[in-house]
Amino acid sequence: MSRAEAAAAAREEPDARTEPHPESAQGRLRPFALLGSELGRLFRRGRTIAMLAALAAVPVLIAVAVRVTNAGGGGRGPAFLGSITHNGLFVAFTALVVCIPLFLPLTLGVVSGDTVAGEASHGTLRYLLIAPTGRLRLLLVKYAGVIAFALAATVTVVLVGVLIGALLFPVGPITLLSGDTVGTAGFVGRTTLMAGYVAMSLLGFGAIGLFASTLTTVPVGAMAGTVVLAVVSQILDALPQLDWLHPWLFSHYWLGFGDLLRDPIVWDSYGQNAALQAGYVVVFGGLAYARFATKDILS
Amino acid sequence: MKRLLKWLPALVAPVVVVGAMAAPAFAGARTAESAKSGTPSASAVLALVAKSGTAHYSGTLRQTSDLGLPDLSSLQTGSGAGSADGTAGILDLLTAPHTAKVYVDGPRKQRVQVLDSLAERDVIRNGRQVWVWDSKKNTALHVTSPTTSAARADAPTTTPQDLAGRLLSEAKNDTTFRVTKGSVAGRSVFTLTATPKPAGTLVSKAIVSVDTKTGVPLRVELDARGQATPAASVSFSSIDFRRPAAKNFTFTPPKGAKVTTKRLSTPGANTPNTSTPGTVQQSPDNRRPGSFEGPSVIGSGWTSILAVPAGSSGSAFGGLGELTADQSHLVNELTQKVSGGRGLQTSVFSLLLTDDGRVYAGAVPLSALESAAR
Missing domain, CATH: 2.50.20.10 (Lipoprotein localisation LolA/LolB/LppX)
Incomplete structure (x- = not known):
């Protein structure tokens, strides 16, 4: 996004961006104005829309490829791929499996790496803080934007997967990993839980991106660093020699959403993942605050 | 000073996280200590x-x-x-x-x-x-x-x-x-x-x-x-x-x-x-008909060695020559060449597959199996 666009975006939300005083009546009446402006700006950006479209293309591509070749891969390929021809709803699961290692971290890395560094590079960070908005508040709003994008990205993949699967393949009761089948209500419930799980899995990673974004005024640097970290974490997770380290890697439970497809649902990885992500959010959120609060804002 | 103070949350956060992780372990240790009384035989x-x-x-x-x-x-x-x-x-x-x-x-x-x-x-x-x-x-x-x-x-x-x-x-x-x-x-x-x-x-x-x-x-x-x-x-x-x-x-x-x-069908047969x-999934057609000489045990106690003669009904293994390409790749990956066959040495047990189809296993070093096979 160019500087001009940023200025235009800022002009669109004059209330939020140029609040005269935090204690003014207007500020108190609209406590979420900054959040609303941030979310509006994030989801109206061409780049965000393009990334969501790219994510939506993954399930479409999978479904069309399976439909055209009419082959389930014969046990090879990502998990659930073989089930798609029997039941189109599995497109959503396959798409999640495919997106989690690279596409979701890549897009979230772009969004979280851009949070502070992007404003700094546009020269808008100064004005945001002069507004005046507290630095903590700005950081929280930026992180809220990251969370919103993580949710939107996951929901996009799942929803598009379900829709395209239902369009191209027969739909029926879902066979769980345990061999039991669940009907529509069970499917909707479990899919919602799964989207929540995947979005939650990305929170720690998002916090790392936020911290990286406070370190530099070059957004590309923060984005690249964050995405590289996601890849490194997954490589470390694949090395059996480092198994003592695995439970501490933020990517360790990323594929744990499979536990939601068992009967009864195994909640262990949900709980462990939540604790791990909370740990990462606290540590890197703290670091991001410390860095951002002590930083000289020069742009 | 004020700058330092702002770093405080960043310094405290890891301590809090590690503390939260370690707390259950300490609690567990305490309950373990409190249970000190007479132990049964x-x-x-x-x-x-x-x-x-x-x-x-x-x-x-x-x-x-x-x-x-x-x-x-x-x-x-x-x-x-x-x-x-x-x-x-x-x-x-x-x-x-x-x-x-x-x-x-x-x-x-x-x-x-x-x-x-x-x-x-x-x-x-x-x-x-x-x-x-x-x-x-x-x-x-x-x-x-x-x-x-x-x-x-x-x-x-x-x-x-x-x-x-x-x-x-x-x-x-x-x-x-x-x-x-x-x-x-x-x-x-x-x-x-x-x-x-x-x-x-x-x-x-x-x-x-x-x-x-x-x-x-x-x-x-x-x-x-x-x-x-x-x-x-x-x-x-x-x-x-x-x-x-x-x-x-x-x-x-x-x-x-x-x-x-x-x-x-056999009455009294054990469930898998x-x-x-x-x-459980072992298919019966792997078994060879013919001699019904069963496996035997050499020695006693911890150093005992299980010996399965070639082609016995208890053995699914029919000599190194009868393996499929996939299987022999796996066997070669796992085992080392010893005189008269291939041996597998793990930290608690050893396994010896002789060239003529006999199998020896035990919680002893591989050398003990080799001397038993001779």
Whole structure:
């Protein structure tokens, strides 16, 4: 996004961006104005829309490829791929499996790496803080934007997967990993839980991106660093020699959403993942605050 | 100063996180200490285990092994640890860590649910019905055993105490036993440690931790000589002694799954071993007809060696020449060349496959197997 666009975006939300005083009546009446402006700006950006479209293309591509070749891969390929021809709803699961290692971290890395560094590079960070908005508040709003994008990205993949699967393949009761089948209500419930799980899995990673974004005024640097970290974490997770380290890697439970497809649902990885992500959010959120609060804002 | 203060949250956060992680461990240590009082004898502990057959519980089981073997999950098709057939399935169980859910409701209803990444293997026993399910292969094996009550009637009517006593008096010749108190999965346990006396075995210790109230073994560990980490351990990370819901023990194969049905006809035949799904799937056509010379045991106690003659009915192995390309690749990967065959040396046991099809195995060094084979 160019500087001009940023200025235009800022002009669109004059209330939020140029609040005269935090204690003014207007500020108190609209406590979420900054959040609303941030979310509006994030989801109206061409780049965000393009990334969501790219994510939506993954399930479409999978479904069309399976439909055209009419082959389930014969046990090879990502998990659930073989089930798609029997039941189109599995497109959503396959798409999640495919997106989690690279596409979701890549897009979230772009969004979280851009949070502070992007404003700094546009020269808008100064004005945001002069507004005046507290630095903590700005950081929280930026992180809220990251969370919103993580949710939107996951929901996009799942929803598009379900829709395209239902369009191209027969739909029926879902066979769980345990061999039991669940009907529509069970499917909707479990899919919602799964989207929540995947979005939650990305929170720690998002916090790392936020911290990286406070370190530099070059957004590309923060984005690249964050995405590289996601890849490194997954490589470390694949090395059996480092198994003592695995439970501490933020990517360790990323594929744990499979536990939601068992009967009864195994909640262990949900709980462990939540604790791990909370740990990462606290540590890197703290670091991001410390860095951002002590930083000289020069742009 | 003010700048420093702003770094405070960043410094405090890791401390808080690590503290939160470590707190349960400290709490566990305290309960373990408070349980210091009289410890029962080794035979009393074993009798406690023998009585636990009617217990009902559900829990999470973690299995790790460090046999000095490479983790072979990467050798199999990329995405799939645990998807392979027969031998490779067992290898996967031996070399990679696993988590399983266990549901037990008395002696007739059991379920082991192996939680693989985005896949699952199940063994469900409900009375005479046994189901083995593999989600990755989309196959279900249905085994119906003949009336289990007949098999039960054959069981000797000795009390658990008698049995434990007899077992121990036999083992006492070459084993020292020690009972301590501890805690596993938040339960207080009696830990029975068996230390072999003979120097010829690879096993340095076998440890069983038994729940003090119910007698359910909560942790089993096998230690190898000269190795700090356990060679193999199976341990409950959490356990719940309420009766598991009945629907955990029912299984209906999903539409589209390949179902194999097997009926065990011989009266009194044992139901398949529920702990290792791999062994259940062994197909009978691997067996060779002909000589019925069974396996024999050389020596006694910890240093005993199991010898399976070539082509016997108990052996699925028909000499190194008869392996398929895949199998021999796996065998070559695992074993080393020794005189007269190929040997596998792990930290707690050795296996020798001779060129003429004999198999030797034991908890002894490979050299002892070689001299037994000569």
